[in-house]
Amino acid sequence: MGLSDKDIVALSGGHTLGRAHPERSGFDGPWTRNPLKFDNSYFVELLQGEAEGLLKLPTDKALLDDLAFRGYVELYAKDEDAFFRDYAASHKKLSELGFTPPNSSGSKVIVKDSTILVQSAVGVVVAAAVVVLSYFYDVRKKMK
Numbered sequence: 001m002g003l004s005d006k007d008i009v010a011l012s013g014g015h016t017l018g019r020a021h022p023e024r025s026g027f028d029g030p031w032t033r034n035p036l037k038f039d040n041s042y043f044v045e046l047l048q049g050e051a052e053g054l055l056k057l058p059t060d061k062a063l064l065d066d067l068a069f070r071g072y073v074e075l076y077a078k079d080e081d082a083f084f085r086d087y088a089a090s091h092k093k094l095s096e097l098g099f100t101p102p103n104s105s106g107s108k109v110i111v112k113d114s115t116i117l118v119q120s121a122v123g124v125v126v127a128a129a130v131v132v133l134s135y136f137y138d139v140r141k142k143m144k
Helices: 005-016 041-048 058-065 067-078 080-095 107-143
Strands: none
Touching (some): 005 058, 005 067, 005 080
């Protein structure tokens, strides 16, 4: 796919948001203590090891076992700004996989640009919906 070790680790930091739901994935729980806040806590929690109530999948643990990955985990746990910067670049790279920048061929460019704009807007709406639904799910779960 063309993603580097840094991209893979940075994108894994997206687990700082949200939680796994057993009806969707077979796994249950958040990766961080505050799953509604985007920060570097996923990496901090990962380095602290197993913690009651927090999810650690084999793919999360692999980030510690592989020396190339682990260096980035340690960096992002210490330097939230580095995580934010690298996550933004890696997310952009992932979002643009398979996208060829348009040339100056007229109307086809407009169609491609509008398609990309719509796809981006849908992505933002879906991400916002996931956060909101996760919040309501947690509230409803605590009320029971």
